[in-house]
Amino acid sequence: MTEVPVARRKADTLYFQLAGEIAHAIASGVLQAGEKLPSIRKLSSQRQVSLSTVMEAYRELEDRALIEVRPQSGFYVRNKPSVLIAPELTQPPQSPSDVVIDPMWLPATLARLHDIKIDFGFAILAPALFPNQQLQRLLAQVTRQDPDLIADYGRPAGDVELRRQIARRALNWGGQFEADEILITQGAIEALNLCLRAVTQPGDVVAIESPSYFGLLQILESFQLKALEIPTHPQTGISIEALEFATRNGEVKACVLLPNFSNPLGSLMPDENKRRLVELLAERHIPLIEDDLYGEFYYKGERPRPAKAFDKEGNVMLISSFTKTVAPGFRIGWVVAGKYHQKIEQLKFINTFSNAMPLQRTIARFLESGGYDHHLRRLRRACHEQVGHAVAAIERAFPADTRLYVPQGGYVFWVELNAAVNTLQLLQQALKEGISFTPGSLFSPSHSYGHCLRICCNETWSNRHERAIERLGELIQLQIGQPLP
Amino acid sequence: MTEVPVARRKADTLYFQLAGEIAHAIASGVLQAGEKLPSIRKLSSQRQVSLSTVMEAYRELEDRALIEVRPQSGFYVRNKPSVLIAPELTQPPQSPSDVVIDPMWLPATLARLHDIKIDFGFAILAPALFPNQQLQRLLAQVTRQDPDLIADYGRPAGDVELRRQIARRALNWGGQFEADEILITQGAIEALNLCLRAVTQPGDVVAIESPSYFGLLQILESFQLKALEIPTHPQTGISIEALEFATRNGEVKACVLLPNFSNPLGSLMPDENKRRLVELLAERHIPLIEDDLYGEFYYKGERPRPAKAFDKEGNVMLISSFTKTVAPGFRIGWVVAGKYHQKIEQLKFINTFSNAMPLQRTIARFLESGGYDHHLRRLRRACHEQVGHAVAAIERAFPADTRLYVPQGGYVFWVELNAAVNTLQLLQQALKEGISFTPGSLFSPSHSYGHCLRICCNETWSNRHERAIERLGELIQLQIGQPLP
Numbered sequence: 001m002t003e004v005p006v007a008r009r010k011a012d013t014l015y016f017q018l019a020g021e022i023a024h025a026i027a028s029g030v031l032q033a034g035e036k037l038p039s040i041r042k043l044s045s046q047r048q049v050s051l052s053t054v055m056e057a058y059r060e061l062e063d064r065a066l067i068e069v070r071p072q073s074g075f076y077v078r079n080k081p082s083v084l085i086a087p088e089l090t091q092p093p094q095s096p097s098d099v100v101i102d103p104m105w106l107p108a109t110l111a112r113l114h115d116i117k118i119d120f121g122f123a124i125l126a127p128a129l130f131p132n133q134q135l136q137r138l139l140a141q142v143t144r145q146d147p148d149l150i151a152d153y154g155r156p157a158g159d160v161e162l163r164r165q166i167a168r169r170a171l172n173w174g175g176q177f178e179a180d181e182i183l184i185t186q187g188a189i190e191a192l193n194l195c196l197r198a199v200t201q202p203g204d205v206v207a208i209e210s211p212s213y214f215g216l217l218q219i220l221e222s223f224q225l226k227a228l229e230i231p232t233h234p235q236t237g238i239s240i241e242a243l244e245f246a247t248r249n250g251e252v253k254a255c256v257l258l259p260n261f262s263n264p265l266g267s268l269m270p271d272e273n274k275r276r277l278v279e280l281l282a283e284r285h286i287p288l289i290e291d292d293l294y295g296e297f298y299y300k301g302e303r304p305r306p307a308k309a310f311d312k313e314g315n316v317m318l319i320s321s322f323t324k325t326v327a328p329g330f331r332i333g334w335v336v337a338g339k340y341h342q343k344i345e346q347l348k349f350i351n352t353f354s355n356a357m358p359l360q361r362t363i364a365r366f367l368e369s370g371g372y373d374h375h376l377r378r379l380r381r382a383c384h385e386q387v388g389h390a391v392a393a394i395e396r397a398f399p400a401d402t403r404l405y406v407p408q409g410g411y412v413f414w415v416e417l418n419a420a421v422n423t424l425q426l427l428q429q430a431l432k433e434g435i436s437f438t439p440g441s442l443f444s445p446s447h448s449y450g451h452c453l454r455i456c457c458n459e460t461w462s463n464r465h466e467r468a469i470e471r472l473g474e475l476i477q478l479q480i481g482q483p484l485p
Numbered sequence: 486m487t488e489v490p491v492a493r494r495k496a497d498t499l500y501f502q503l504a505g506e507i508a509h510a511i512a513s514g515v516l517q518a519g520e521k522l523p524s525i526r527k528l529s530s531q532r533q534v535s536l537s538t539v540m541e542a543y544r545e546l547e548d549r550a551l552i553e554v555r556p557q558s559g560f561y562v563r564n565k566p567s568v569l570i571a572p573e574l575t576q577p578p579q580s581p582s583d584v585v586i587d588p589m590w591l592p593a594t595l596a597r598l599h600d601i602k603i604d605f606g607f608a609i610l611a612p613a614l615f616p617n618q619q620l621q622r623l624l625a626q627v628t629r630q631d632p633d634l635i636a637d638y639g640r641p642a643g644d645v646e647l648r649r650q651i652a653r654r655a656l657n658w659g660g661q662f663e664a665d666e667i668l669i670t671q672g673a674i675e676a677l678n679l680c681l682r683a684v685t686q687p688g689d690v691v692a693i694e695s696p697s698y699f700g701l702l703q704i705l706e707s708f709q710l711k712a713l714e715i716p717t718h719p720q721t722g723i724s725i726e727a728l729e730f731a732t733r734n735g736e737v738k739a740c741v742l743l744p745n746f747s748n749p750l751g752s753l754m755p756d757e758n759k760r761r762l763v764e765l766l767a768e769r770h771i772p773l774i775e776d777d778l779y780g781e782f783y784y785k786g787e788r789p790r791p792a793k794a795f796d797k798e799g800n801v802m803l804i805s806s807f808t809k810t811v812a813p814g815f816r817i818g819w820v821v822a823g824k825y826h827q828k829i830e831q832l833k834f835i836n837t838f839s840n841a842m843p844l845q846r847t848i849a850r851f852l853e854s855g856g857y858d859h860h861l862r863r864l865r866r867a868c869h870e871q872v873g874h875a876v877a878a879i880e881r882a883f884p885a886d887t888r889l890y891v892p893q894g895g896y897v898f899w900v901e902l903n904a905a906v907n908t909l910q911l912l913q914q915a916l917k918e919g920i921s922f923t924p925g926s927l928f929s930p931s932h933s934y935g936h937c938l939r940i941c942c943n944e945t946w947s948n949r950h951e952r953a954i955e956r957l958g959e960l961i962q963l964q965i966g967q968p969l970p
Contacts, residue, residue, distance in 0.1 A: 103831055106834075108640070108641065108834060124638055126636075127633040127636035127637065129636075130635065130636035132632035132633055132634075132636050133632050135632075135635050136625075136628040136629060136632045136635060139625070139628060139843070140621075140624070140625040140629070143621040144621060144625070147620075147621045148612040148617055149617075149814055150615065150617040150620050150621060150624075150812050150813075151610075151611075151612035151615035151617050151812065151813050151814055152612065152814040153808075153814065154814065186671050186837035186838075187838050189835065189836070189837060189838050190671075190837045193837075197707060201687075201709075202686075202709075215834075218831070218834070218835045219835050222682060222832060222835060224686075224687075323638075327635050328635075328636050328637060329634050329635045329636055329637040329639065329841055329842040329843055330635065330841050330843075331837065331839065331841050346588055346703070349591075349593060349700075349703070350674065350678070350700055350703045350707060351674070351836070352671035352674060352675045352816065352837060353671075353672050353674050353816070355816065356814055356815050356816050356841055356844055357814040358624070358815075358844075359841055359843075359844070
């Protein structure tokens with residue numbers, strides 16, 4: 001990244017660091033909305049810094065709209081930290097498109113071709129967030145106890161111990177499966193391939209959220225499937241009404257959705273919508289492929305139920321993975337495929353035959369040990385904090401007409417900029433300074449969303465991330481010709 | 486397995502066990518063709534058994550056509566152990582077929598539905614043949630040194646350390662690749678999927694050996710590709726003349742072959758045929774997908790060169806795997822895809838994203854350590870012995886009109902029976918007695934080879950295997966109505 005002198009100077013000061021700590025406490029919920037902050041005098045003595053340092057820190061936090069002064073009373077955490085406007089239902093084109101994705105703009109390509117210092121593009125959580133030491137010990141134990149696992153082809157359906165653990169965990173949201181109903185796959189992405197191979201023919205139309213994850217679009221492209229983009233709300237997910245209309249004539253052969261914390265929108269479908277969705281598609285004999293990759297990443301309350309919870313007819317193929325939650329390097333996903341189970345087991349057999357047995361068994365032991373829940377709590381907290389910081393930084397640094405919906409789970413969110421902004425161009429400028437994100441057009445087969453972008457929050461927030469967002473804000477403002485604030 | 490009284494009695498005698506040991510020594514090459522055996526008196530005193538036991542053992546070995554008496558001289562290992570007729574060039578139908586494989590007869594299905602005691606069906610070597618302890622220690626070491634590998638998504642192309650080792654080993658047969666030209670896949674089977682996805686469209690015609698591995702046929706079926714079966718010789722592989730004729734009109738869009746120790750034939754193409762094959766396909770712009778899964782399994786001499794060795798234009802996609810040779814449970818294959826490299830890397834990205842990093846790194850270290858070559862020598866010897874025993878047993882137990890080509894590598898071979906035999910029916914009878922093999926019709930989209938079968942030799946040979954082959958021989962003879970010998 002080239003020099004960003006203004007931000008650098010600011011970030012190095014004592015007051016800015018103090019403000020950062022308080023912002024962190026707010027983002028992580030240690031300081032709640034409406035809570036009173038210590039007086040300037042008190043904080044100065046607590047932290048052994050000058051009164052003016054505290055005053056400047058509080059002013060900085062006011063600027064960031066994180067705290068407010070109440071006259072004759074003191075400083076308070078703001079009730080509604082977001083000053084940005086929520087985006088509305090998306091409006092994709094109404095007819096199916098062939099899918100053509102330019103691999104040039106994929107995070108993997110960018111990471112190979114550019115020297116990226118701050119990567120908001122790849123949805124890949126930092127290694128430090130995972131229980132690597134624990135898994136290392138379990139893996140050594142599992143293979144020491146049974147070295148023949150290393151020579152074990154396993155079965156296409158996967159290790160029965162792991163499948164039993166997955167079935168056990170599904171009880172958390174009311175899912176009642178037998179181990180035999182679960183198939184292990186090489187990441188969720190293999191499951192997505194197999195499900196689509198099972199229920200579609202080249203040329204078929206598949207209904208998807210708009211915007212949708214580019215990996216899904218690339219799979220559609222490779223199978224010569226057409227995508228029908230359905231209007232989707234950044235808060236509540238796909239529009240059931242629009243889907244109902246789109247599926248009226250039998251043209252749609254399958255539907256692929258992420259009801260829980262979709263990627264890239266971060267949207268969460270209410271249970272009632274999930275129920276209606278499942279009923280509608282069952283009635284119309286359209287299989288639903290549900291990607292629940294981010295379902296465990298809820299910040300508050302209960303784990304949201306997958307749409308599969310409302311499936312009475314085996315019409316929903318529920319996909320998830322341990323790649324996002326436990327061990328990215330193990331590549332273990334799974335699918336409960338209902339009435340498509342047998343077909344998908346056959347496809348697993350011919351696509352990759354099976355997953356590595358030692359890794360499956362290690363995950364099974366980790367789940368059995370109870371270490372998983374403890375780890376998930378930590379991981380959720382970290383993602384919530386990281387997203388909180390990124391959203392707060394964007395609120396400060398991006399123009400006032402930026403639209404953003406703060407997700408209730410996951411670690412990606414969607415930013416809608418002034419319609420005049422071209423985020424492909426923005427990315428090219430940002431890459432020169434070592435900053436990356438994913439441009440909106442990559443999430444739409446009709447190349448809509450040219451003024452949007454996706455932010456992934458993979459790492460513990462730092463001043464470097466803060467500065468990168470500030471710099472993006474500057475580049476956006478330069479593009480739309482607004483004066484810098 | 487139900488009782489097989491005659492064989493059981495025989496197998497339990499002392500002379501039969503002695504004969505078994507000598508047969509083993511012949512199969513494994515300890516005793517060479519033409520070598521003189523100890524006199525009856527000498528062996529009797531060496532082994533402390535009666536003269537009549539040695540005589541009966543030698544008679545048994547004579548019956549098996551393994552040794553012969555030379556008058557006034559003694560007993561000698563026979564020069565030409567095979568008494569069976571070599572099969573001829575196969576004669577599949579001349580037009581392409583849609584592929585429909587009944588999963589009912591797949592080894593995986595059979596293993597699930599039946600209580601199989603002796604499995605000649607699954608091509609899965611016994612765990613005892615693999616360096617599991619050594620890999621266990623390396624895996625523990627690799628993940629202890631770098632626990633973050635467990636959280637490392639890796640790159641779609643794979644671990645560069647492993648790719649470097651693969652490139653280094655290719656030098657053994659004159660292959661000169663950069664690490665960057667190699668892509669790691671989830672077993673060879675994923676590579677096969679990706680290569681076909683890269684160069685074909687649904688409805689395209691793909692030229693294959695006849696017979697061909699049923700896994701390949703299932704992949705063709707799932708992609709709605711048509712198969713054109715090309716006449717293939719059990720000794721020298723696909724007929725270049727027939728392929729030349731079949732590809733004259735531009736209908737064939739790709740060709741998938743196993744030039745080295747093909748599955749199921751066990752055939753090995755001579756170098757000159759490989760050269761002609763590569764030239765022909767390059768000239769006609771037909772990509773060659775070469776599956777070299779068994780290339781390391783040669784019994785004698787030098788490692789046979791893959792067809793890729795003759796590829797000047799990057800038109801050959803060379804696939805291989807460590808699944809057969811080192812660690813079935815790690816699921817690590819690879820492909821050198823020439824001019825299709827980039828396309829296949831993109832497909833890997835969307836099919837399974839990447840392989841497990843800890844396992845890739847472990848194999849890389851194993852290759853680096855030199856343990857691989859030592860292990861391969863042991864493995865080849867074991868396969869050679871196992872195949873030798875199975876062939877010898879078939880020679881004794883099967884009818885005289887059985888045709889069989891003894892492979893020069895690998896651990897599977899092909900048996901052509903009297904045209905009156907129905908091997909599907911034979912299998913059903915054998916399964917009732919706990920014996921399994923793969924019926925010939927599974928290896929042909931036109932369901933040719935109903936009188937053939939494939940034998941896989943996965944385990945160290947034992948009396949149980951001997952009896953199973955004897956029993957198969959009895960069942961065959963019952964089917965064709967010949968009297969038992």
